[in-house]
Every structure is written in structure tokens, then in C-alpha cells.
Amino acid sequence: MFSKACEYGIRAVLFIAEQSQQDKRPNVNEIAKAVDSPEPFTAKICQKLARGGIILSKKGPSGGFYLEKDSKLTLADIVASIDGDAIFRGCSLGLPECSSEYPCPVHDQFQDVRNGLKRMCENTTVLQLADKLRKGETFLKL
Amino acid sequence: MFSKACEYGIRAVLFIAEQSQQDKRPNVNEIAKAVDSPEPFTAKICQKLARGGIILSKKGPSGGFYLEKDSKLTLADIVASIDGDAIFRGCSLGLPECSSEYPCPVHDQFQDVRNGLKRMCENTTVLQLADKLRKGETFLKL
DNA sequence: TTTTTTAAGGACAATTATGTCTTTAAATAA
DNA sequence: TTATTTAAAGACATAATTGTCCTTAAAAAA
DSSP states (O other), X not given: OOOHHHHHXXXXXXXHHHHHHTTOOOXXXXXXXXXXXXXXXXXXXXXXXXXXXXXEEEOSTTOEEEOOTTOOOBHHHHHHHHHOSHHHHSOTTOOTTOOSSSOOTTHHHHHHHHHHHHHHHHHOBHHHHHHHHHTTSSOSOO | OXXXXXXXHHHHHHHHHHHHHTTOXXXXXXXXXXXXXXXXXXXXXXXXXXXXXXXXXXXXXXXXXXXXXXXXXXXHHHHHHHHOSHHHHSOTTOOTTOOSSSOOTTHHHHHXXXXXXXXXXXXXXHHHHHHHHHTTSSOSOO
């Protein structure tokens, strides 16, 4: 469904969000440990997310990655930033010209699934998910 | 969402189904042209589908690929045969132990989307889709 | 039987995704 | 100011996916 980079990226952002709520600013090493991902690859992904404005970063001692306290970030923002929006928009059979006027054989069937996915990702905020994490209701590794 | 191999595979099977309904048995060259896919790669995918019992094949002159007239094949069968069932079952964040007792942060949200996808793929038959193709209501390329 | 047509199979090549390492630049603290 | 900590950047390595090519085996037609 998502690329590995996107899986790690979502996990990383959720951890960063949860830490930010506690006024912490984890560095790559801490993030990689918390979400059980390869550290240098995680660094790459965090860089990309920071360049894309999805997360904020600060260099130097006690630096690291963080989110604004009132961030309105959604799952959809993270996914689009790493994997692009093909999963929300593209034809599931890869036809470049697929549309309702010129539909692929599964156009209608996938429309519903894709819209469901899109709506869910747009309506799920990172802060919501971080709350559940903090309460120990959900988990980021193992 | 799906691998390229799976996209080509679904398109190939739908073309084969539509041709089978007209008692034709297209060869790889005809399939690749009809669905606009690279011929040798398409051959590989058709081989795999034939080995998996998804489609039938016949060598020699006037040979090719075909389906039984009363095939009960669904989209889910094709996807599972090429990409496996991770898309229907696996954790969207890649956690190996994700479950309702030990859920990842997006477990509940994705449950619905994934179930929707699964149900749709299981309930959509290849013959249904081939009918629409034959009537010119849907398209396999461009 | 021979030739032709086709799928099957496997080796190979190219591309993309995943993952690592090293150097540089920024920021803080001493 | 200097040393230390950190992200940024880019080169590099590995693995997986995508794609090609060539040989073999099967089947039908001539």
C-alpha cells in the first residue's frame, strides 16, 4: 500500500508528535530506536519531511525534530509528501488517461475504495494519533 | 497500490477473459498489444498466472491463453496470485505484530479501508468486467 | 515426419527503492 | 572562541522490481 519510506515516515512523525506534546525534540537516533527503523534511512526521510515543511528541525546540541503544538497535520499530508498522491488519485490499473469518460474496467469499483482512503487520511490528524500513543493505547514498534 | 506486474496482470486477464467469451485464445503478442504492456514482461506474468491456475494456456499453433467459460475468477484471485495478500491483510505501517490487541496507531482507521478493498475485490468477477469491456463501456489502454 | 507456432524457463540487464557512510554546516554550550 | 552536538547533503552500496533475450519443449498443421 505505502512504500517502506512512507511507513517509516508516518511512524517517525507520530513519534515526533508525541514527543513534541511533551516539549521534547528527539534526534534521529532516538526516533530510529523508538520506531524500530534503520537510522540513516530514517535520517533521509526526516530530511525530506523537513524540506517539505511537514516537520520542523533544529541543528546543534539539544536539536532534533519537532512539530508545532497546534499542528493541523494529517495522515494525508505525510503520505503525499513521501509517496505523492498517486494512491489517492491515480488509476489502479496504471492507465494514464483513465477517467469517468474513459474508464478502466475497475474505475467505478476503485473510486469508492480510494475515496474512502482519501477521506480517512484527510480526516485523521497526527495529534489525534499522538494522543492515543501517549496513553499507551497504540504502539509504534514490535 | 498494486505493483506494475499486478496492473499488467489484471489488464491481461481481463483481455483474455473478453477474448475467451468469443472463443478466441490470444497469444502473448496479442495480449501485450491489447493492453499496451511490454511483451516479454507480459509473457512472464502470464506464465506465473498460468502456473498459479488463474488462467489456462496451450502451446503450439493457435495456442495462447484462455479462461474457462464459467470461470468464477475474481479480482482478489489475480491480486493475491501476483502481489500476495499483504494488501488485504498486512499492517499499513509495516508492524509485523500489529493486531487489535496490539494495534499500530492507524490500525482502526485502515481496517475499514482494507475491508472495503477486500470485499470489493472478492465480489468483482472477471467475467462481469469482461462483459463491460466487450460492450465498449470500459477500456484497457490509453 | 518436418516445419511452424506457441508457451515455458532461465539467464541477463536496467531501473528504482532501500539502506549506509562520510563530509559539511549550523547551533549550542563551555 | 572552541569543542561538541546535531541536521543537511551527497556519494555510495545493496536489494528488489521491472524489463529483455535466448533456448527448450510442446503442439498443431503441412
